[in-house]
Amino acid sequence: MKKVISGVVALLLCANVYAQNFWQDYPFLNLTPEKANSRFSFVSVNGGLNFGTDAVNNGFLTHLYRGGYMDSLFVENAASQLLPVNRFGVHTEVGITFGITLKDSLHSILTFSLQKRNNISGKFSDDAFRLGFQGNSQYKGQEADISGTRFTSMSWTQLRFCYQSMQSPRSVLSFGFSVLAGNQYHEANVNYGKLFTDSQGLFVDGSVYAEYYSSDTANRAPFDVNGFGTSVDITWTYYGKTTVNTSQTFKLDILDFGFINWNNKTIRRYVDTTFHYEGVDVTPLFTNPDYVVELPDDGDFVKTDTSEIHRSIFLPGVVRATYTRSFFGRKLTLKALAAVPVWSYAVPFGSITLQYKIPRIKTAVSSGIAYGGYSRLQVPFKIDFYAVNNFSLDAGTTNLLVFFKPDELAGCGAFVKLTYCF
Amino acid sequence: MKWLKSALIALLLVVVFAVSCKRDELSWDMDLTVPVAHASLSLDDLLADSITSINADGSVRVVYHTAIPGLNADSLFNIPDTTIDTAYHIPFGFLTRDPGDELLPTSPSQITYELAPAQLVYGILERGKMKVRMQNDIQKRVLVTYVLSSATFNNVPATFSYVVPAAPSATQGSILEAELDLANYEIDFTGLNGDRVNTLATVLSAVIDPTETGSVTLLPPDSVIISMTFEDVRPSYIRGYFGSEQVQFGPDESYLSFFSRVQSGQLGLDSVSMTFTLENYAGLDARFTVNNLWSRSTRTGQTVFLNHAMIGNPVNINRATYSFSYPPSIPQIYSWRFDNSNSNIVSLMEEMPDFLGYDFSIYTNPLGNVSGNNDFLYPRFGINAYLDVDIPVNFFADQIVLMDTLETDFGTLATGDIRKANLKLFAGNGFPFDAGVQIFMLDANNNVSSSIIVAPGTIYSAPLAFSNGYYFANGATQSIVDIALDEAQTTAFLNSTRLLVQSTFHTNTNPNYVKIFTTNRLDLNLTADFEYRVNN
Numbered sequence: 001m002k003k004v005i006s007g008v009v010a011l012l013l014c015a016n017v018y019a020q021n022f023w024q025d026y027p028f029l030n031l032t033p034e035k036a037n038s039r040f041s042f043v044s045v046n047g048g049l050n051f052g053t054d055a056v057n058n059g060f061l062t063h064l065y066r067g068g069y070m071d072s073l074f075v076e077n078a079a080s081q082l083l084p085v086n087r088f089g090v091h092t093e094v095g096i097t098f099g100i101t102l103k104d105s106l107h108s109i110l111t112f113s114l115q116k117r118n119n120i121s122g123k124f125s126d127d128a129f130r131l132g133f134q135g136n137s138q139y140k141g142q143e144a145d146i147s148g149t150r151f152t153s154m155s156w157t158q159l160r161f162c163y164q165s166m167q168s169p170r171s172v173l174s175f176g177f178s179v180l181a182g183n184q185y186h187e188a189n190v191n192y193g194k195l196f197t198d199s200q201g202l203f204v205d206g207s208v209y210a211e212y213y214s215s216d217t218a219n220r221a222p223f224d225v226n227g228f229g230t231s232v233d234i235t236w237t238y239y240g241k242t243t244v245n246t247s248q249t250f251k252l253d254i255l256d257f258g259f260i261n262w263n264n265k266t267i268r269r270y271v272d273t274t275f276h277y278e279g280v281d282v283t284p285l286f287t288n289p290d291y292v293v294e295l296p297d298d299g300d301f302v303k304t305d306t307s308e309i310h311r312s313i314f315l316p317g318v319v320r321a322t323y324t325r326s327f328f329g330r331k332l333t334l335k336a337l338a339a340v341p342v343w344s345y346a347v348p349f350g351s352i353t354l355q356y357k358i359p360r361i362k363t364a365v366s367s368g369i370a371y372g373g374y375s376r377l378q379v380p381f382k383i384d385f386y387a388v389n390n391f392s393l394d395a396g397t398t399n400l401l402v403f404f405k406p407d408e409l410a411g412c413g414a415f416v417k418l419t420y421c422f
Numbered sequence: 423m424k425w426l427k428s429a430l431i432a433l434l435l436v437v438v439f440a441v442s443c444k445r446d447e448l449s450w451d452m453d454l455t456v457p458v459a460h461a462s463l464s465l466d467d468l469l470a471d472s473i474t475s476i477n478a479d480g481s482v483r484v485v486y487h488t489a490i491p492g493l494n495a496d497s498l499f500n501i502p503d504t505t506i507d508t509a510y511h512i513p514f515g516f517l518t519r520d521p522g523d524e525l526l527p528t529s530p531s532q533i534t535y536e537l538a539p540a541q542l543v544y545g546i547l548e549r550g551k552m553k554v555r556m557q558n559d560i561q562k563r564v565l566v567t568y569v570l571s572s573a574t575f576n577n578v579p580a581t582f583s584y585v586v587p588a589a590p591s592a593t594q595g596s597i598l599e600a601e602l603d604l605a606n607y608e609i610d611f612t613g614l615n616g617d618r619v620n621t622l623a624t625v626l627s628a629v630i631d632p633t634e635t636g637s638v639t640l641l642p643p644d645s646v647i648i649s650m651t652f653e654d655v656r657p658s659y660i661r662g663y664f665g666s667e668q669v670q671f672g673p674d675e676s677y678l679s680f681f682s683r684v685q686s687g688q689l690g691l692d693s694v695s696m697t698f699t700l701e702n703y704a705g706l707d708a709r710f711t712v713n714n715l716w717s718r719s720t721r722t723g724q725t726v727f728l729n730h731a732m733i734g735n736p737v738n739i740n741r742a743t744y745s746f747s748y749p750p751s752i753p754q755i756y757s758w759r760f761d762n763s764n765s766n767i768v769s770l771m772e773e774m775p776d777f778l779g780y781d782f783s784i785y786t787n788p789l790g791n792v793s794g795n796n797d798f799l800y801p802r803f804g805i806n807a808y809l810d811v812d813i814p815v816n817f818f819a820d821q822i823v824l825m826d827t828l829e830t831d832f833g834t835l836a837t838g839d840i841r842k843a844n845l846k847l848f849a850g851n852g853f854p855f856d857a858g859v860q861i862f863m864l865d866a867n868n869n870v871s872s873s874i875i876v877a878p879g880t881i882y883s884a885p886l887a888f889s890n891g892y893y894f895a896n897g898a899t900q901s902i903v904d905i906a907l908d909e910a911q912t913t914a915f916l917n918s919t920r921l922l923v924q925s926t927f928h929t930n931t932n933p934n935y936v937k938i939f940t941t942n943r944l945d946l947n948l949t950a951d952f953e954y955r956v957n958n
Contacts, residue, residue: 200848201950
C-alpha cells in the first residue's frame, strides 16, 4: 500500500537544554523493518530552537531573554551556582526534506533536504561571568581569570543528500553528504586573560591575549555566502530479536562531521597586551591650571592588529550510541543513550529513560535522568498523545525539576511537536 | 474541521512569536573599582608661579620675582605724532603755467618738532611712518618731489616723488596719499646747518608734469597742498638732552598671584627678604625716590606700608655709559634689601597680599644739561625696576584656606549610567602640615549648590621632628579621605561644569615654624568604586 506522508508540521517551542539535540533521529528517517516493507515518499518541514547551559539558572536565562533590570541579589544568586568552567549553546534550524523509495525497492530511501542552521556556543569561567555582570570590585586584592573563554557563532545553509539502505533484515545503513554555504561567522577566544585589582583600588594590572574572527563584514545579510564546506552523516542501526512482547535496537551515529572554509575576507583581530593602570597623572595640573587632562583610551592599553585570512572551522559534531529495549508487550521501553560531542564546547552526554505506553488513552509517558551536553543533571519528562486520527502531539521538558525551582537549578528546556499526516 | 484546526495552529504560532519578540532592554548593575588619578607633588608643584631654591641643608626657599610695570623708556621720552602742512596758493590775479614750470620753489627748509624740554640731536628709528597727503586743484598733473634730507638710510635721504593727477574740474581737486616707512632711518635733528635741535631739513618741489601738453591758467583759489604726518615714531636710540623734569610712576599696584587663592587663615613666617633693584641703562642722571611700597590684601582689606629708611628719601642715580657691545650700555645698578632687621617686610608678606603697591618718582638731569646734549637712551633698555621676594619656607600656618575653581567636563563619560560613587583619596603626606580638601559644586550663577566631601577630609601631617628650632617632616603619614556620593550627588557631580575646591593647611606648630625640604612630597591617589548600570 502506497503510503504518502505529505506534510509534517513540527514545533519546538520554549527551550531545550541541548544546543545539539542528542536525542533526535534526524537527519535520517527511522527506517524500521516494518516500514521497509512499504513503499512511500514524504515531505517534511522542520524547525527548532534548542538552548542549553550548565552555567546559570533558568530564572537568569529567562531574564536574559525577556530583558529588563536584574538587581544585584538576583545576579549574585545566579553567580553563586557557577562552575569553574561554564558552557552554553544555542542551536536553531529550519528546513524542508523530501524523501522517496528508489526503483521500486522497499529497502532504500533517498532524501534531499535544505536546512538553515545556526549554532552559537561557548564556554567561560565564573570569573568572566562575575566581571561581566558584577564588575571588578569583588576582586580587590585578587586576580580574575578569564582565560579559556570561548565564543563561536556560525550560521550556514545546508543542502543534504541522504541514502538509507537496509543491508539485512536486521541492519540499516544510512549515509548523508552535505554541501554547506557558510553565511555568518564570529569567534572570540580569550586564550589568556587576567585582571588584578589592587586591594585598595590603586591600580589594576591586566594581561590579555585574545583573538576575534569575523566573516566578511561587508556581507552581513543572513543568506550572504562567505564560505563553503561539506559534511557527512553516517548511521548504522541494528534491530535485535523481536517478539510480540519484546524488541531491542542498537544504533550508532556519526553526525555533522564536516567543516566550512570561510573565505579570505575573514577578519582576524588579536589583542596581545599587558598593562598597568593607576589612573591619570594629574601632577601637571598643579603647576599649570590650563593643563588638559587626557582620559586614556583603548589605544593606550590594547595593542591590536587586524588582518584578512582564510579560516576553516569544523562543525560541532557528535558520535552517539543508543540502545533501546521494550518489555511487557512493548508497553515499557528502556532507552539508554551516550553521546560524545566533537569540535564542540559541550561535554559528553548520557541519559536513561523509561517510556510507558497507555493504549487505553492512546498516550505514552517518558521520564528518566540525563547528564551532560551543555547542562548538568536533568530529569526529562515527555508525553506522546495520538488520540486523534492523523494527529500526534509530543510535549515534554528536558528538566522537569527546574519548573519548580527555576532560580536554583541550571539548565531547562521544553518542547512541543505536532504532527499532521494525510 | 481541517481548516479550523489549521487556523488554530496558525493563530497559536502568531501569538507565540509575537509574545516572544516583545522584550525590554536588559540592564544590570556592576560594581567597578577604578583608579582615577594620581599625582606626586613637591613644593614646586604646590606653589604656582613661583620658583623654589634649595639651601645648603636641603631646605627650600621660595623666590618670587616681579618687574615693576610702568617704569619704562616711554615714560621718560617719546616722539609724538606730528603733522606738517606745506601749501602753494595763487596769491592774486592769475598765472599761466606750462608743462615743467615750477609751482613751489625748490629750496631747502627746516621743520622743528615740538619736543621741548627735550633737545634731540640724533636718533635711529626702530619704526615710524611718514604719511603724505597731496591735494591738487590744478587741472594739470603735478609732479611732487619731497626730500627729507635729515633722514637717511645708508646715507641716502628719504625721498619720494609722485605725480598727482589733474583736478577733474575747476571746483574739485584730486588727492593722492602715499606712505614712507622710516624704520631704520638715521635722523639728524640739527637742521640745515647743524646748529639746531629737534629740527628736520627738507626739500619740497612741485612742477607741472613735463609730459603734460598745453599751458594752464591758475586762478585763486587754485592751490597745491601737501600734508606730512610723522606717525608712530619710536627710536631705537636717541641722543640729546632729555630735559630736567619730574616723572611720576604710580601710585599703582602689581598683582601678586602667589597668595591669590588664600581665603582665610593666618600665616607666620620666620623671615623674609625683599630686594628692590633699579637698573639704569639710560645715559642720563636722575634722582630716584621711592615714595611708598606696600602690600594690600583684598581678602582682609588691610594695607601694610613698608617701613624702611629708603622710603621718601631721594637717591641719586648715575648715568649709564656706552658699552659698544650688547647690551649697548653699561647700566648703573642699585639695589636695596628689606629684611627682618631693617624693615617690616615680614608683616607685608604675612598679610598674604594679592597686590604689591608702589609709588616712585624720577627727577631727570637734576643738575641740568651737564652732558652738552649727549644724554642717550636705548628705549628697549631704559630704566628697569624689580622686586625679588625671598621666603625661606619656614613657617606656621593656622587654618589657611585656599580656594580655586575648576572647569569640568565629564561629557565623554556615560555619566547617566553611574548610579553612585564612593571616591577615596589615598594620600601619603611627607609635608609637615595637615591638608584638608573640600569640593563644592557650583550652579549656573556660581552659587554653591552642595559639597561632595564631608568635613574635615583631612590629609594628616607627616610625623614631626624638632631640630635647631624648627619642626620638620620625618617620614610620611598615610591618610584616606572618603568621598561618598549618593545617587543624587553623583548625578549632580558628573553634570557639573564648575567645581570650587577648598584646601586648608594647618601646621599644628604655632608659634614654632616648620621647615620644608626638597625631599618632602605629597603622593595622591584617587580611586573610585562606581555602581554602574549597564544599558541604563
